[in-house]
């Protein structure tokens with residue numbers, strides 16, 4: 241269900257999503273952090289300890305692509321060392337009024353080793369593909385690692401077969 245009249249995120253919101261990947265089901269624990277500048281200082285609480293980050297821009301707003309680059313820089317400087325980065329160019333249903341060429345996003349993503357995909361939250365386009373792409377890149381959890389060491393984590397859960405993803 242897509243709601244056109246949602247209010248901006250205050251602080252952050254939490255959700256989970258289970259993504260099929262090969263013979264496994266990967267459960268994502270997702271923090272959706274607020275985009276507004278006044279909440280910027282809260283972001284490290286959420287990306288610290290995360291396995292992946294999805295950084296979203298609006299393909300109809302060049303400014304949002306510029307802001308995305310600032311987030312990438314921040315994650316590179318202060319985020320977890322091996323964080324998987326994915327860039328989502330949202331609102332691809334509005335490509336007739338796009339300001340950010342696909343080529344620019346692809347070249348930039350390649351330069352930073354990130355996954356890139358254009359999505360439409362409105363029409364549910366490429367959302368599954370985005371999470372499957374991330375699933376394929378997140379290394380399996382170490383079974384010997386103490387998994388209770390942090391509540392804020394974007395990780396994946398493997399099935400009992402223990403087979404590697406995809």
Ligand SMILES: Nc1nc2c(ncn2[C@@H]2O[C@H](COP(=O)(O)OP(=O)(O)OP(=O)(O)O)[C@@H](O)[C@H]2O)c(=O)[nH]1
Nearest residue numbers: 243244248249273274275276330331333360361362
């Ligand atoms: N056409 C179109 N509109 C969208 C799409 N995704 C979001 N919107 C609209 O864009 C506006 C902003 O969406 P949000 O989801 O609040 O954006 P946000 O970046 O999460 O904002 P914060 O909550 O402040 O972080 C809303 O009016 C949405 O209805 C999309 O894929 N297509």
